[in-house]
Amino acid sequence: MSEIKAAEVQAHGMGTTLVRPDWAPITLEEANQLLSRYPDLEPASALTWHSPRPFSSATIAATSSESLFIKRHHHSVRDKAGLTEEHRLIRHLRDRGIPVSDIIAGAGGQTAFEIGEWTYEIHRLAQGLDLYRDAVSWSPFLSEAHAYAAGDALARVHLAAEGYDAPPRAGRQLVSSFSIFGSANPRAAMAAYMGQRAALSDYIRGRNLEQDLDTVLMPLYSRLEPWLGKLEPLWTHNDWHASNLLWSDAELAGGTSSVETILDFGLADRTNAVYDLATAIERNTIEWLALEESDCQDVVHYGQLKALLDGYESTRPLSSEEAAALVAMLPLVHVEFALSEIDYFTGIVGSVSNADIAYDSFLLGHAKWFASPAGQQLLAFLEQRYGIHS
Template identity: 50%
Template sequence: MEAPTWPAITPDEAAAVLACFPDAPAIEALHWHSPRPFSAATLIHTGGDALLLKRHDRRVRSVAGLAEEHGFIAHLAAAGMPVPDLLRTGEGTSAISRGDWTYELHRRAPGEDLYRDCLSWTPFQSHGHAHAAGVALARLHRASEGYAAPARIVQPLVGSLSILSAVDPIAAAQAYVDARPALGAFLEKRPWHKSLASLFATSGEGIAALLALQKPLWTHNDWHPSNLFWAADGQVETVFDFGLADRTCAAHDLATAIERTAFAWLDLGEGRDDHIADPMAALSLIAGYETIRPLDAVAKETIVRLLPLVHIEFALSEIDYFAGAVGDPDAALIAWDGYLLGHADWFQSVAGREFLACLRAGLNLS
């Protein structure tokens, strides 16, 4: 547990922002402040609907950057997907800029926030929750079909797909780094070309060809239980937090969901590395997904092959965030050594190979 990166939203600050949104009821109290590290958020009690106010550093999210994810949310809502209701200003915009900050305002969505107090990378409480999350993810992918917005502009903390999909992933990684000066400054002191080349040689063979067969799709890219509100029967009631959303593909989103929910990553390096994986959670998520959107053998193969490396692009984006907007080289180093390299290395361990073999057997892959 660490202190929040960004200062808490104050009552006066919230009142000034809500004054720009004519449909926002008057504030009664700020009820809760989010512990999430990448932005500040507060749950506001009002005389009407509860509201969630979220504030970003402008270097992390501009109004244009928020408009990208809000456009996706609006498309999903129109397709019947349960997502938060965005409020708009008198000018019709869904985000505003004030000083060094950018703000967005949502109505509090229905459902219980069962994982609100859990740490990041917390697995599902049950395989039933994993199955329900798979059902919801398939519904989101079905609702996403037809959304033709281009990939997002360069900004920190986005779950994009430009490196693993490239025939030459090192060249694609170089282009990714060149577009992000803070990331480049961090990596220039390290033999990062050699490190990534080793990972691609070990785990990346054939991934670009498999991804070329997958249909491009706007995806969530941050699918874990604390981004879901839950119904009393254990089903997903609302999906939220589209900050990492971008144009990738369904297999990439599924691999990301498994990588973030089927492992107790916080226990990595704590003496129980052989016991952090739960292949049944991964298989339950996929089984739930297939009740709505069946997967062919190529898609399943793509998911399994992606797993050891699917986190790489977001890890680089996280390093860019820590090295740039936050100015925290120690956190950037953890993201490089512990996250990008550490997670990939685990899949080469005996336990990692056993997990992949179990997943293959459960999916009937040779």
């Protein structure tokens, strides 16, 4: 296996083109410094792949007997305590038969190590094919069969997560939470959210957030509010995209693909099942980047949307209240992660241009799209599926 040179590594940007990564790739020397803290692991001889994901650095390290997945976070994004929160959830799901990644413990039984300004974790290579390794955000499934399998797997995660009662994550970077529009007073909750994030607060002073709340977001909340009390709190994945799933090769042999492993719980938090399902719809079945770059209106993959919901409800049927909440939540489900991205871009990597894209195209643009004919058609499709009369 040949080693990938650091200069060759590129990352996903805010569009469809690859860009120079914000975080330098992990080096072989760095990987072996970390591996020295794992008595049961051998040194690495080469790094054979670097992840294009933008918010951290990750690589596959080859040793004489196995390959390992190493991920590095800047401490301002994920410290040891924050990473351990994710690992506890993964361990809970693994204990209940969910096929999640196998996190390796090092010295002292630790699964997260801080070295200098970095926080590290190591996973064994998971089972399954990484068919979406190079897929950018909001790209669709390869097939309706994949959409169905993804829906079924998500429902199984939700059933397994019941009873996991860890408190919500407090003020973490790059977490997809539901504290603002999941509350009875979104304005006060928004103020509290800003109060924990100085860089976001500074940026928002130059925008018209109060006006955007009044004209774009609060009207959407008024439809969701009646259903909030019907949604049970639940720890959820919150980044359910095909690229965070590994797949069987059965389809290649004429069979039906299934999800073999579920990856990347970095955005996980205590939200609710409907929030996670709405996120899965928003991430996989609406091709936002195609809309933004070509002004194309035909961006919803309805066959995949139906298959995703069919797969989910084959394992965990939605109640009538959850179905109504799903329709109302979809136009708002992206908001808190958009705010978290803005905080990250302004406070950590110093990219106001990316923060502007996150605010204008992601935070506002996606919400506004649901008032367009195409967005209304999508909501009507869901209303018809569940017999909802708006």
